[in-house]
Amino acid sequence: MSIELRHLAALLRETAAEEIIPRWHQVQARSKGDGSLVTETDIAAQRRIADALARDFPEIPLLGEEMSAQEQARVLEGSSPSFWALDPLDGTSNYASGFPFFAISLALIEHGEPVLGLVLDPARDECFCATKGQGTTLNERPIRIDAHPASLPECIAVMDLKRIPRERLAGLFRPGGFRSQRNIGSVALDWCWLASGRFQLYLHGGQKLWDYAAGRLIADEAGAATRLFAAKGTQAASSSSLEPHLAIGAAHEALLEDWVGFVDLPFTEAGD
Missing domain, CATH: 3.40.190.80 (D-Maltodextrin-Binding Protein; domain 2)
Incomplete structure (x- = not known):
């Protein structure tokens, strides 16, 4: 795993430990305009990750789920060839219901294509990482799909x-x-x-x-x-x-x- 991936994985784990897990079973969800749910945890986790990325990678803008549609469009249509795509709490309905299947998802997009991705499952302490052309790891160990089953x-x-x-x-x-x-x-x-x-x-x-x-x-x-x-x-x-x-x-x-x-x-x- 590269130094950059380790740094980002540590950021996601820190965010989960300090923003997501402590609020689990204690938050109320509300509906957004599109019908999806949001909690204070989504907002807090996005703020934490956004602040860290702005400090460590100031030249790369962030597109986060909890931004307004106008802010998201500005990032996507902006002049930067790269941007971060962040879902600070994917599976909010599960999280708010106490169902242990939710994650933080972070990707680096360059020229319209993901080149780096991390997904942290806090409930199982599983961090999946990938760099384009370099394979996938789970908790720093390479994983590869078996060619079976055939049907x-x-x-x-x-x-x-x-x-x-x-x-x-x-x-x-x-x-x-x-x-x-x-x-x-x-x-x-x-x-x-x-x-x-x-x-x-x-x-x-x-x-x-x-x-x-x-x-x-x-x-x-x-x-x-x-x-x-x-x-x-x-x-x-x-x-x-x-x-x-x-x-x-x-x-x-x-x-x-x-x-x-x-x-x-x-x-x-x-x-x-």
Whole structure:
């Protein structure tokens, strides 16, 4: 692990230890304008990380989930070729409910592509890190996805059912698609658990840049096969956009081809 990654991992662990874990089971969530939840922990964690990054990397702007849409757009449309993408508490609903599946996600974006990503799971003390072209580590140990299983019916699938059109849900549960299905509630950890082989198929109908920037790089660098699409999976999409993306992944490329065929994208009906 590079000195830079160690420094950033230490920052995330410090933030979790001092801002996230002490407030767990003690905070109330409120709804934001887009219907997602936020707590005082989200705000405090983002402030802490933002202050540290501004001190240590003053030339790199930050795009954080808890910034306004106008502030986010200014960063994305600004003149800097690089920016940080931060989700200070991915899985806020889980966190506020006492469900131990939430994370901090931080990525460095250069020229529109993630080149460095970290995801910290405070409940398990697992820190996933990746640098583009250099592989993925879990707590500083390299991880790589096994090429098996070879067929969909052998797989566990994680699917976010809330963001898939209702009329398409029944088809996803027809025989032959997977052995078992889960929905755990943190996009960043979804990608990391795909990277670590804890499941083999993934489908999510609406994740944003701060959700997937670090986690998807971690999955890719571990050997997973992944794709991003515009809304409803109608076309391949840029990985650096503020619009929600449909994301799909699998343990390896052959499995992904079968999974894409089974899911039957796009999620549109005649006349849409």
